[in-house]
Amino acid sequence: QVQLVESGGGLVQTGGSLRLSCAASGRTLNTYGVAWFRQAPGKEREFVASISRSGRNTYYTTSVKGRFTISRDNAKNTVSLQMNSLNAEDTAVYYCASRLAGADSAFSGASLYTDWGQGTQVTVSS
Numbered sequence: 001q002v003q004l005v006e007s008g009g010g011l012v013q014t015g016g017s018l019r020l021s022c023a024a025s026g027r028t029l030n031t032y033g034v035a036w037f038r039q040a041p042g043k044e045r046e047f048v049a050s051i052s053r054s055g056r057n058t059y060y061t062t063s064v065k066g067r068f069t070i071s072r073d074n075a076k077n078t079v080s081l082q083m084n085s086l087n088a089e090d091t092a093v094y095y096c097a098s099r100l101a102g103a104d105s106a107f108s109g110a111s112l113y114t115d116w117g118q119g120t121q122v123t124v125s126s
Contacts, residue, residue, distance in 0.1 A: 002027045002098050002115040009094060009120030012086055018122060020081040022096030030054075030074040033101040035113060036081045038092035038122075048094070049081060050106040059106035063089070086124045093119040 008020040022034065035050035049060045049070040058070050069082040079096060097113035107113075 002029070002032060004096050004098060004115055004117035006094060006096050006117045006120040009122045011123045011125060014087055014124055014126050016086050016124070017082070017084045018086065020083065020094055020096075020120060020122070022079040022081075022117060024077045024079075024098065028074070029072070029077045029079070029098070031100060032098040032115075033105070033107060034070075034072065034079040034096060034098045035107065036070065036079075036094055036096055037110060038090075038094045039119075040089075040092040043092075045095070045110060047108040047110065050108060051079060052104045052106045053101045054104050057104060057106045059108055061108070083122070086122075088124050088126050091122060091124045093121050095119045 003026045005023045036048040039045040051058050051070045055072045067085045072079040096117045098115045099113045
């Protein structure tokens with residue numbers, strides 16, 4: 001089992017940037033696909049971005065394409081989410097999740113991910 005801890009959330013103004021980090025322990029992350037999900041108050045959890053175990057493949061939900069970038073450093077056992085041009089609709093608790101990956105692919109389905117962090121709050125003020 002992988003333990004995941006998110007950090008980097010906070011309060012930012014519209015148009016600003018934040019960089020979230022997901023630190024893994026318990027397993028080396030290079031055999032795991034990783035994704036970011038988010039959940040806003042009163043809404044269902046939604047997929048944000050995912051990255052394959054090698055980092056060669058990424059996948060984004062439409063609303064964040066061109067603004068968010070997911071990356072990973074397997075040597076440091078971390079995955080990051082760089083978020084630019086933030087707006088109020090990005091306000092949510094952000095979670096990272098991992099799945100033991102056979103193929104080097106990026107997946108969006110939450111049910112595919114077995115390990116989850118506790119989340120970090122991102123608040124974008126207008």
